[in-house]
Amino acid sequence: MHPEPSATPYIKVGAGIEGDVASTADVATSTKGGSLTVTLKRDLRDLLDIAARRLSGAVLTFAAFGATHSMVLLGGAGDRYTVRRISPKRYEIELKDGPEDVVDEMTAAFLSVKQAQFKQGRLDLADPIDADGWARMRAASWLSAQRAAAGPWVGALRDPLGDPQSEGGAG
Amino acid sequence: MKLALDPASFTAPLDAATHEAYRDYIGSGAVVGGAQERSRVAARAYDNIRAFDARLEGILRDGGFDALPRLVGASIDFHYFRHLTIGPWRGVFIVHPDMDTAIGVIFSKEPHDMSQRLDELAASAMRDVASTVPAETPPGDRPCP
Numbered sequence: 580m581h582p583e584p585s586a587t588p589y590i591k592v593g594a595g596i597e598g599d600v601a602s603t604a605d606v607a608t609s610t611k612g613g614s615l616t617v618t619l620k621r622d623l624r625d626l627l628d629i630a631a632r633r634l635s636g637a638v639l640t641f642a643a644f645g646a647t648h649s650m651v652l653l654g655g656a657g658d659r660y661t662v663r664r665i666s667p668k669r670y671e672i673e674l675k676d677g678p679e680d681v682v683d684e685m686t687a688a689f690l691s692v693k694q695a696q697f698k699q700g701r702l703d704l705a706d707p708i709d710a711d712g713w714a715r716m717r718a719a720s721w722l723s724a725q726r727a728a729a730g731p732w733v734g735a736l737r738d739p740l741g742d743p744q745s746e747g748g749a750g
Numbered sequence: 751m752k753l754a755l756d757p758a759s760f761t762a763p764l765d766a767a768t769h770e771a772y773r774d775y776i777g778s779g780a781v782v783g784g785a786q787e788r789s790r791v792a793a794r795a796y797d798n799i800r801a802f803d804a805r806l807e808g809i810l811r812d813g814g815f816d817a818l819p820r821l822v823g824a825s826i827d828f829h830y831f832r833h834l835t836i837g838p839w840r841g842v843f844i845v846h847p848d849m850d851t852a853i854g855v856i857f858s859k860e861p862h863d864m865s866q867r868l869d870e871l872a873a874s875a876m877r878d879v880a881s882t883v884p885a886e887t888p889p890g891d892r893p894c895p
Contacts, residue, residue, distance in 0.1 A: 661819065665801045671836060673819065682821050682828070685864045686856075689871055690821070690828060690842070693759070693855045697844055705761065707752035707851045710810035717803045720765050724772035 596650075601626050627655075642667045752851045753810055753843075759870055760841065760854040767839060767859055771796045798837025805834060806841065815845040815852045
């Protein structure tokens with residue numbers, strides 16, 4: 580969130596980042612001289628493993644509750660990341676060319692079979708679907724999951740997808 | 751763009767993952783000990799699979815299969831294989847420039863090592879073998895000698 584303008588150029592922000600992070604800490608900033616200087620203390624700096632003096636920086640923005648929130652990413656200058664916006668309040672950050680993209684031998688064998696079947700036109704495939712077809716298919720899957728989790732009594736509930744067969748009744 | 755899914759390797763694991771994510775999400779608070787952490791993990795898996803659904807729907811509506819990251823194999827050229835990975839969930843797609851339909855070949859959960867899916871590989875190989883062998887006439891339909 581954008582900090583309130585302060586009479587003093589020195590701002591200390593509480594650590595409000597949680598989740599799958601290696602460490603989190605308060606970060607002191609200084610706006611003296613018109614630019615923003617950030618001081619990363621040892622808790623964060625030791626985990627960064629960054630030898631270079633220059634880093635790659637980017638700003639992510641989030642839209643929520645009628646306001647725009649932003650945060651800064653800092654990465655090693657030699658590393659490459661891809662950031663994908665998943666929803667107005669959610670991003671995914673991926674290290675490019677890292678080990679996550681490399682498939683293991685078992686997956687490679689599995690994909691080799693699929694690739695061979697694809698080249699020979701022998702892949703067993705369902706009929707192609709568009710975005711609406713995908714949405715309908717997934718809604719049906721979630722509904723099935725809800726019913727399975729709720730137990731047999733939920734069978735009496737009306738099908739929210741409006742399946743005409745279920746509305747017609749058995750009689 | 752359209753999407754054609756492999757029922758055994760994509761649709762069935764995706765449906766199973768949906769059931770698992772929903773069941774874990776609903777049931778994560780049922781046991782008191784460690785419920786908070788379990789809830790957090792389950793909520794994340796649930797959110798991630800919802801996000802997977804939304805992202806794939808967006809790609810199908812607006813395009814973008816080409817922009818998905820490629821898969822890298824140690825010794826095999828997977829040039830046309832792309833993946834969409836959100837949290838623990840991964841979908842692998844064949845995206846060929848000459849085709850207007852992407853093919854969803856695999857859906858898996860982290861770790862994506864496929865070691866528990868050898869039965870799919872075996873079933874696939876059996877289908878290949880069966881497709882090359884002429885169908886045998888049922889005993890009842892055979893002509894009398």
